[in-house]
Amino acid sequence: MTIGVGFIGAGPVTQAIHLPAVAGLSDRLHVARVMDVDEGTAAAVAxxxxxAHGTSVEELLADPAVEIVAVCSPHAFHAEQAEAACAAGKKVVLVEKPLATTMDEARRIAKAAQDTGVPVVVGAMHTYDPAWLAAERHWGDLPATARRVRSRIVLPPNARFETLATQLHAEPVFPVRGGDPADPAVRAASIRGAILGLAIHNLPLVRRFLPRVERVDVARPLTPFGYVLTFQGDGRTAELIGYLHLGWREEWSFEVWGDEGELRLDFTPSYVRAGSATAELRTAAGLLAFGLDPNNGYTGEWRHLAALAAGAEPPRYAVADLLDDLAYALDLAERAADRLLQGTAA
Structure with a gap:
């Protein structure tokens, strides 16, 4: 028998990423129920x-066929729904990024997981990528000796990849931000949203090599969507560039330079099932290369969820680490926003 998965929220990420990943693991997982506030979307995706499908979270959590709950709803609902999934005694809860919108909410999730013994996993797919995990086993003291980190996420709009991955039942409608783009408050809100919406994909990786943010030197929102950030901590510097543009060129890279080593990873776009990242690790001992695994981080994540639900593996990341990842992202977002509010973007 395979393990049943219930999805809270049936938007593009569920349709174009998670459902294909679960389908590819049909020897151990199946979709048991799909919930969405739009009944037509829930029915079509299910x-x-x-x-089965429905519009009620409570109904999904009461379904004994649902053993893993995937919280893929808007960010503001993550805490309430993750808490409820833990209280319902499910075997595992996956929460899409970010874990919560505030640290108080995140601590509520952590307490629910601790009180019930239900593991909580955050959908930070790159931390489950086979190339990242292989490099991690070999990089030695690079996290301690790192001096510079760079993350570049340059992509076409998500909709172009979504249409390649699946036929969406309904296009999501996002609120259009108004206001003068020269207004510091508008720019601050823009960069905060870009960090928590795009940069957050790589921030758990960045935190491994620059654990503490002391100051933000550059914070610049980009049009139509993106950011340029540089920040420092403990004598180390990070440069983050994120940009959604109207062409087809894409780059999703992560680089680290240390005293005696270098690391570079090139990830495939999230919505394209094109296998793992590729990684090159240079140390005093020479060059090591990893990657070209047929599975990407999402598949690795779902393999781990299945193993957790079956009791075959312990959680790969402690809840305390997930809280620290969120605290890091929120701190960076607020520091960047404050810099723009002060009128000192660069």
């Missing part, structure tokens, strides 16, 4: 997987 029909693709032969699953």
């Amino acid at each position: 029909a693709r997987a032969g699953a």
Whole structure:
């Protein structure tokens, strides 16, 4: 028998990323129920997987066929729904990034997980990528000796990848931000949203090599969506560039330079099932290369969720680490926003 998965929220990430990943692991997982506030979307998405559907979170959590809960709803609902999934005694809870919108909310999730013994996993897919995990086993003291970190995420709009990955039932409608783009408050809100919406994908990686943010030197929002950030901590410097543009060129890279080593990873776009990242690790001992695994980080994440639900593996990341990742992202977002509010973007 395979393990049943219930999705809270049936938007593009569920349709184009998670459902194909679960389908590729049909020897151990199946979709049991799909919930969405839009009944038509819930019904259409569930029909693709032969699953039950509904518009009620409570109904999904009461379904004994649902053993893993994936919280893929808007960020503001993550804490309440993750807490409820833990209280319902499910075997594992996956919460999409970010874990919560505030540290108080995140601590509520952590307490629910501790009180119930239900493991909570955050959908930071790159921390489950086979190339990242292989490099981690070999990089030695690079986290202690790192001096510079760079993350570049340059992509076409998500919609272009979504249409390659699946036929969306309904296009999501996002609120359009108004206001004068020269207004510091508008710019601050823009960069805060870009950090928590795009940069957050790589921030757990950045934190491994620059654990503490002391100051933000450059914070600049980009049009139509993106950011340029540089910040420092403990004598180390990070440069983060994120940009969604109207062409097709893409780059999703992560680089680290240390006293005696270098690391570079090139990730595939999230919505394209094109396998793992590739990684090159240079140390005094020479060059090591990893990657070209047929599975990407999402598949690795779902493999781990299945193993957790079956009791075959312990959680890969402690809840305390997930809280620290969120605290790091929120701190960086607030420091960048404050810099723009002070009128000192660069």
